[in-house]
Amino acid sequence: MRSRKTNGGVKRLRDRLSLIGAALLFIVVGGAGFVLADNFHIGLIWVQLAWVSVGFFAIVGWDYRIQFRSMSFIFFFVAWLVINLLTFVLVKSHFGWLYWLAAAFVELFFFYATASWLFGLRPPSRRGD
Numbered sequence: 001m002r003s004r005k006t007n008g009g010v011k012r013l014r015d016r017l018s019l020i021g022a023a024l025l026f027i028v029v030g031g032a033g034f035v036l037a038d039n040f041h042i043g044l045i046w047v048q049l050a051w052v053s054v055g056f057f058a059i060v061g062w063d064y065r066i067q068f069r070s071m072s073f074i075f076f077f078v079a080w081l082v083i084n085l086l087t088f089v090l091v092k093s094h095f096g097w098l099y100w101l102a103a104a105f106v107e108l109f110f111f112y113a114t115a116s117w118l119f120g121l122r123p124p125s126r127r128g129d
Contacts, residue, residue, distance in 0.1 A: 052088050056081055063124040080111050
């Protein structure tokens with residue numbers, strides 16, 4: 001008869017290996033983006049924009065994944081993604097990374113407030129829901 005502690009240890013090991021694998025995949029894909037940009041003489045800002053948009057979708061889009069069945073919400077999300085990218089480019093190019101972090105906080109506040117106002121959606125209370 002197996003004990004529960006053994007299964008918990010296997011799960012913990014599997015979780016840690018998955019986390020390490022995801023980190024290595026992130027490094028390889030991210031590095032490949034910058035190598036390809038260098039090889040094809042593409043500005044690095046485009047690679048950064050791609051990562052910012054992926055991050056925006058992963059962080060904010062995941063919270064409202066059920067809402068992507070609605071075309072009006074899809075249009076709203078895409079429009080806000082464009083606003084997010086413009087904010088990134090303008091603030092980063094004129095002020096730098098530190099100010100962009102503050103601008104991103106303000107911009108995400110307005111995103112959640114607008115989503116609440118237009119669609120009646122509440123911001124997620126915590127991760128994992």
